[in-house]
Amino acid sequence: MLLNPIPIQWLTLLAFFILRFGVGIILLHLAIRLWQSRGQFSLVVAGIKKQYIVWPLIIGKVIIALMLLAGWYTQYAAAALMLMCLDLMITRRWLAHPALPPRVFYALLFFAASSLLITGAGAFAVDLPI
Secondary structure, three states, X not given: OOOOOOOOHHHXXXXXXXXXXXXXXXXXXXXXXXHHOHHHOEEOOOOOOOHHHHHHHHHHHHHHHHHHHHOXXXXXXXXXXXXXXXXXXXXXXXXXXXXXXXXXXXXHHHHHHHHHHHHOOXXXXXXXXX
16 A cells, blocks of 8 residues: 555646746746846856847747746647756856856756646646647
8 A cells, every 4th residue: 555645646747836836937937137236247258249149038038937827838838848957057158147047947947848748738728648
């Protein structure tokens, strides 16, 4: 007999909703922090203006966050978030900004997004699984 500390198995769909909602709130928080300190952005590579780098990050994070919060095309949003996390894990050393978290945070966010990609949106979502 397998003992489960929380034997209410019908709540498992809420786990994916909580994960989706939590990742969406975190992305919105990161986008707001990035927008508030967008003037402090510096890029080590010469020849690229600062504002052209900040705005795609802000817009991408806001769009993905709203898609996750609404449960709208959740698996596509999770795939886009995985690509964004991979990009930021690779290019983080060239981007010097106080609002960007370290690479370990993006690795954790990558694995949360991969879980959402595999499992889908869970409860209270607009979309259907792929």
